[in-house]
Amino acid sequence: MMRDIRCADLYAANQPRSRSMRHLRQLGNHFSISIPNDEKGYLGRECPECERYFKVTPGTGLTGDDLSCHCPYCGHCSKPDQFFTKAQIEYAESVVMNQVMGAVIKDLRSLEFNHRPTGAFGLGISMKVKGTPEPIRRYSEQELEEEVACEKCTLRYTVYGTFAYCPDCGQHNSLQILEKNLALARKLLDLATTVEGDLSFQLVADALENGVSTFDGFGREACRIYSSKSSDPMKATGISFQNLAGAQKNVLALFGVDLMAALNAADWTFACRCFQKRHLLSHKMGIVDDAYINATGDSTTAVGRKVPVSSQEVDALLTGVRTLGTYLTTELSKTP
Ligand SMILES: [Zn+2]
Numbered sequence: 001m002m003r004d005i006r007c008a009d010l011y012a013a014n015q016p017r018s019r020s021m022r023h024l025r026q027l028g029n030h031f032s033i034s035i036p037n038d039e040k041g042y043l044g045r046e047c048p049e050c051e052r053y054f055k056v057t058p059g060t061g062l063t064g065d066d067l068s069c070h071c072p073y074c075g076h077c078s079k080p081d082q083f084f085t086k087a088q089i090e091y092a093e094s095v096v097m098n099q100v101m102g103a104v105i106k107d108l109r110s111l112e113f114n115h116r117p118t119g120a121f122g123l124g125i126s127m128k129v130k131g132t133p134e135p136i137r138r139y140s141e142q143e144l145e146e147e148v149a150c151e152k153c154t155l156r157y158t159v160y161g162t163f164a165y166c167p168d169c170g171q172h173n174s175l176q177i178l179e180k181n182l183a184l185a186r187k188l189l190d191l192a193t194t195v196e197g198d199l200s201f202q203l204v205a206d207a208l209e210n211g212v213s214t215f216d217g218f219g220r221e222a223c224r225i226y227s228s229k230s231s232d233p234m235k236a237t238g239i240s241f242q243n244l245a246g247a248q249k250n251v252l253a254l255f256g257v258d259l260m261a262a263l264n265a266a267d268w269t270f271a272c273r274c275f276q277k278r279h280l281l282s283h284k285m286g287i288v289d290d291a292y293i294n295a296t297g298d299s300t301t302a303v304g305r306k307v308p309v310s311s312q313e314v315d316a317l318l319t320g321v322r323t324l325g326t327y328l329t330t331e332l333s334k335t336p
């Protein structure tokens, strides 16, 4: 990535073309500074709107001369040369200053003189130029939290947090992240088959909790992205998706989208019960209470018992969560 700097004001372009300014003139009045990528090939970027930092791997996404850059956080879109970071700009300016100062010092040295005194009352005069060019500022790119390869345009980029718009094609990665986390939860189920007893149960329970929490994060992000389409944007950004029945009521009231329509009646009831089981596992040591029985009508267990959770049931839930997630974003994007 090149940073172009015009420095007519730094450079005495209109000065008389004497030999004494040869080095400065040779620099010209246009500098192209190469901004280095980090060791993994990423180039830092900073949104001119929200000023948040991210990185991209140049050349892995869309190609062409007329591309725009999208901020992964706020979605702001403008020309790629608007996304240089402050550190990169300081670095480029320091390179220019280093070259200009170096040339000025060389030119001034060509004017050095040393007149020795002559005669009994002669006065000696000399000029010696001292000094070194401005040092070049060093900088390094920051380490970020989530590495993403956009599934639409293949751009590799990294961001703080998890959810983001692709800087090249602008596609939001929320479904991609949901699927990645559901795949991780399935790996826990696979792992559970390799061990026995309490550890196996714990892994299955973890997979259930992860499935629900990933849907909660996904649902919150979807509501944030589309909050302007809701009847109450403030409330929309605060919807919790840990309780499926509660989320369904809120999304219906605020967006007019009915999550229940994503699944058939039996699968919906099943998913709601699994979400209730997650609540017991997270907050009640996995022991069935009255609230669970009232919410689910589950007749396979009773108050005071350990809530039953099977690998098959969690596997089916993860499939249901993916269906719910796809339905939610599809319907919210259609909402006027
Ligand atoms: Zn931004």
Ligand SMILES: [Zn+2]
Binding pocket: 061, 150, 151, 152, 153, 154, 155, 166, 167, 168, 169, 170, 171
């Ligand atoms: Zn993309």
